[in-house]
Amino acid sequence: MTGILEEARRYLAWLGAQGPLGTVHPWVAVVAADLALRIRWRALGPGRGAGRLLWMCERMATAPLAPRLVPRLWDAARARGIDAPDWRGTTPPGDCVLTPDRYRALLAERATGARLTLDGDTARVWAPPGAVVRLWDGLTVTTHVADGEETTHLFPPADPADPSAGRRGAAVFTRGDRLAAGPFEAYTALRD
Structure with a gap:
């Protein structure tokens, strides 16, 4: 193996x-x-x-x-x-x-200090300048580049035919590091 x-x-x-x-x-x-x-x-x-x-x-x-x-x-x-x-x-x-x-x-x-708050149809995001912010609803994904200011982004409209529509999340990617919000927060830090 x-x-x-x-x-x-x-x-x-x-x-x-x-x-x-x-x-x-x-x-x-x-x-x-x-x-x-x-x-x-x-x-x-x-x-x-x-x-x-x-x-x-x-x-x-x-x-x-x-x-x-x-x-x-x-x-x-x-x-x-x-x-x-x-x-x-x-x-x-x-x-x-x-x-x-x-x-x-x-x-x-590091993605240290990045903040992702999911609230209904929006995500409030602060990430270091140059970090890539990706939001998704089902299979539909949008990409934003952080400028170091807190911003609010709308989630992308999901394809009505997508069976995973309504499953939303957000992730911040820096050069090598990442943070996630939504169902993938478990991959942000070790949980005992």
């Missing part, structure tokens, strides 16, 4: 990277990105929503050192009750191998 899991992880990571591009439905990108990282680091026992924290651990470890450092970064974060990469501090964790400038750049890549 290991070979199948490795191949699935690569494919899922590719699907997850499609989120801001709009080539797959946003829920596919959110779930696939989370699952790809959970498969890669399955020995750590990560639950649903752990992908964002694992993403941060991988970036702080860098690719060559990831096999050794990600488990240590993961264990340290979980021991402190951290379940997502949304901490406020700017001091890197002890095992982070990034330079201070690269660490601050990584902090800026």
